[in-house]
Amino acid sequence: MIGVDPHKASHTAVAVSVAEEQLGQLRVRASAAQAERLLEWAAAWPERTWAVEGAAGLGHLLAQQLLSAGERVLDVQPKLGARVRLLTAGNANKNDPNDARSVAVAALRSPGVREAAPDDHAAVLKMWSKRHRDLGRTRTQVVCRLHAVLCELVPGGVPKKIIAAHAVRLLASITPAGAVDAARCDLAAAFIEDLQRIDAHLRDTRKKLTAAVRASGTSLTGLFGVGPVIAATIIGDVGDVSRFRSRDHFASYNGTAPIEVSSGSRKIHRLSRRGNRRINHAIHMAAITQVRQPHSEGRAYYGKKLAEGKTHREALRSLKRHISDAVFTRLQADARRATVTRGPAAP
Secondary structure, eight states: OOEEEEEEEEEEEEETTTOOOEEEEEEEEETHHHHHHHHHHHOOOOOOHHHHHHTTTTTTTHHHHHTTTTTTTTEHHHHHHHHHHHHHHHHOOOOHHOOOOOOOOHHHHHHHOOOOOOOHHHHHHHHHHHHHHHHHHHHHHHHHHHHHHTTTTSOOOEEEEEEOOHHHHHHHHHOOSHHHHHHHHHHHHHHHHHHHHHHHHHHHHHHHHHHHHHTTTOOOGGGGTHHHHHHHHHHHHHGGGGGGGGHHHHHHHHHHOOOOOOOOBBBOEEEEOOOOHHEEEEEEEHHHHHHHHTTSHHHHHHHHHHHHHOHHHHHHHHHHHHHHHHHHHHHHHHHHHHHHHHOOOOO
């Protein structure tokens, strides 16, 4: 097992045996020849597996290069390596070689380590959904700053949601009383320009994201309240749905399944704050959309839970789990359909 601790400027690899004995160590500079150098060094161990820390994050490029070379690559979560290092040394001291060795040992001893796979269409959806999410956050920042400036120019500011066209008309109606007000008007105009530019980027990104979702052939958008943005977020983060054993496993992954906090004879479950929060938020938005539409099946399910004596939040959580199960079913159906379309793998 060869553990790799990736960094922006360099990668450190440590090879260990099944008995966890260190066999070799190499540090390479991040460059076009990084994978080639690692493969030349690893030629001494023909039967090898690579364990890359964060193969979906900082180690993504290196992991994809190794996969392209026909190597087997495991994706080791950083917390697994950190646990191994703590249990081995008894403290949190760390350096690159120790981190790489801990990653290798974690891959050897942890049954849940996932195998990395070459990028597919899900990676496209993940990129565009992240771009859409980042633009949304930037837009919120600009809108908040524009609100603050307008409050100093107009009594009461803008009571409702700011739209760039409305802000332009409002700013045109303001006559600065002095140099300070003139500076505030200039600042507000700059924020409006930022807002207009971000809105244009958002429209363009939404078009590309919608086209990518349509190209994926997913059936997720057939669920009430699931549009292209939510579908892209879910598919991009889930990737290969076969890694989930059941709908319960999937619900635990996305945080819609309650977690047990029992002790002794007391059996208690509470709201989970764990799991993938992006998927959890996507499911939450779908649930809110369903609750707001009286004709949706989700609203009927929500009303049924209220009739059973559940509070609003409890009923909403139940609906989110219900949607999670529906999403899992659709993802499985999409995966089966894709397998049939591709045909059986070549021997």
